[in-house]
Amino acid sequence: MRYETTRAAATQPSLTLRGRAQPLLTLELADLPETALETALQERLSRSAGFFRHAPVLLDLTALPAAAAARLPGMIEAVRRTGLVPAAFQARWPEIERAALAAGLGRMLEAEPGQDLAAPCTRRSALIIGEPVRSGQTIYAAEADLIVLHSVSPGAQLLADGCIHVYGALRGSASAGLGDDTQARIFAKIMDPERLAIAGLWLGAEEIPPEWLKRPAQLRISEGWLRFSPLP
Known part of the structure; x- marks a missing residue:
């Protein structure tokens, strides 16, 4: 009987841990009172029409002084009340790290020694969508560029690790x-989006200069800023 139990257990599927990187928003927390932090974050997120609701985020706590450790649980709860889901953290001071771990956040894994983070990743062939993208649809091109041959309706979401x-x-x-x-770009024959983002930097519709709307344009990161330019 003991042998049969052991044998049955051995045939159960095992759990698998993978080291593959997943898209994760990064939120840099400033040293603000809990109420002020929540108000500022709500104002910022109100421009995204619920795009970030329930999105997991990495909390960058490196700007917080060690003395802020006692207030960190309240700050984390303020982030949760905005609809974001704090999942992991980065910290500078041991006091902040201990407070974040006690609050249930995971420590962000560091790259293995010798790993070249600057090396370009190997991408798959581009994901090509040959029909219009309807409102409510979300299309994600993992480790690839995304090419849409038709129009993208309001309320649709395009996500890509590449361009x-x-x-x-x-x-x-x-x-x-x-x-x-940060080398990725967004190209559109008619640029009229609800929201644009590249490598964590983003713009709401109201932040896009009028001269770039409803015309052929591209968006890229230059000197740390999102910048528009005409298509060649």
Whole structure:
């Protein structure tokens, strides 16, 4: 009987841990009172029309002084009340790290020694979408560029670890460079989006200069800022 139990247990599927990087928003917390932090974050997120609701985030706590450790649980709860889901953290001071671990956050894993984070990742062939992208649809090109041959409706979401190309009107949201690829770009034949993002930097519709709306344009990161330019 003992042998049969052991044998049955041995046939159970095992758990698998993978080291593959996943897209994760980073939120840098300033040393603000809990109420002020929540108000500022709510104001910022109100421009995204619920895009970030329930999104897991990495809390960058490196700007917090060690003395802020006692207030950190309240700050984390303030972030949760905005609809974000704090999942992991980075910290500078041991006091902040201990407080974050006690609050249930995971420590962000560091790269293994010798790992070249600057080396370009190996990407798959581009994901090509040959029909219009409807409102409510979300399309993610993992480790690849995303090419849409038609238009993208309001309320649709395009996500890609690489670049995003839209050969019609881009009226939904587009997030390129999800793996922190600052070289990624967004191209659109008609640039009229609800939201744009590259490698964690983003713009709401109201922040896009009018001169770049409803015309062929591309978006890239230059000197730490999102910048528009015409298509060649």
